[in-house]
Amino acid sequence: MSALFHSFTSLFEILVITLVINYLLMFFWNTRSMDVVLGLLAILLAFFFAAWLNFPILHRIIGLLSNTALLGLLIIFQPEMRVALSKLSPKGRRYKEVTEFDKFLDHLGTSVYRLAEKRLGALILLENEDSLDDFARKAIQLNATFSSELLESIFDTTTPLHDGAVIIRNTTILAASVILPLAEDSLQLTRSMGTRHRAALGASQLTDAVIIIISEEAGRVSIARDGVMTPGVKIDRFKGIIRSIFTPPAPMNTNFKTKLNFRNWFQK
Secondary structure, three states: OHHHHHHHHHHHHHHHHHHHHHHHHHHHOOOHHHHHHHHHHHHHHHHHHHHHOOOHHHHHHHHHHHHHHHHHHHHHOHHHHHHHHHHHOHHHHHOOOOOHHHHHHHHHHHHHHHHHHOOOOEEEEEOOOOOOHHHHHOOEEEEEEOOHHHHHHHOOOOOOOOOOEEEEEOOEEEEEEEOOOOOOOOOOOOOOOOHHHHHHHHHHHHOOOEEEEEOOOOOOEEEEEOOEEEOOOOHHHHHHHHHHHOOOOOOOOOOOOOOOOHHHHOOO
């Protein structure tokens, strides 16, 4: 009887491990994070081979590097980890209704990466706590309801509004052809980054806006915030970063109409 119980326990343990690995692979597969996962597996293999072949110095070095790398990965991939853990929450599985923010983020992500695929340069500011009225007043006022079609048409090179940035407040495209100050400190900028990236970095140093940059030359998407540029962002990480900055509000009585904005959607 005891042997049967131990056999059942072992099978259950194997099943749990399989489910955990399957979940992790499903979450990271076909994302930029998958490259990091494969790199970690390679480091683990090197660690075990160093121990098996009795290379104490190499074993010690890999162990120290692994501890440092793990801490760095927890910081770099915090947005993805937050999304992954939220999916495990029973509450998150119970309430699956699509919110206004979910719809906005899906449409925004679709537009951004469609522009990137077409190699159409763009600069988009998502207003957060700091008002962007000073920038909007000097630009073309639109005050139009956000839509993927409108955003993409603005940055079409055949339109007069494409040269400049777009400010989005709530679910409204507030202004287009916005001129932004250029960053004085260009240490974060590479040769492949031009005036558009420098302007995004400059605006991020003055406000808490989330600034999305689409490179015309490389077709890459970058995000600037708080004076820090994150280049080459894939769509899964793009949504993870936006979600990590803004937090959805608690459910409210539908009898009350509230102003939808990023400050109410997401709290840092």
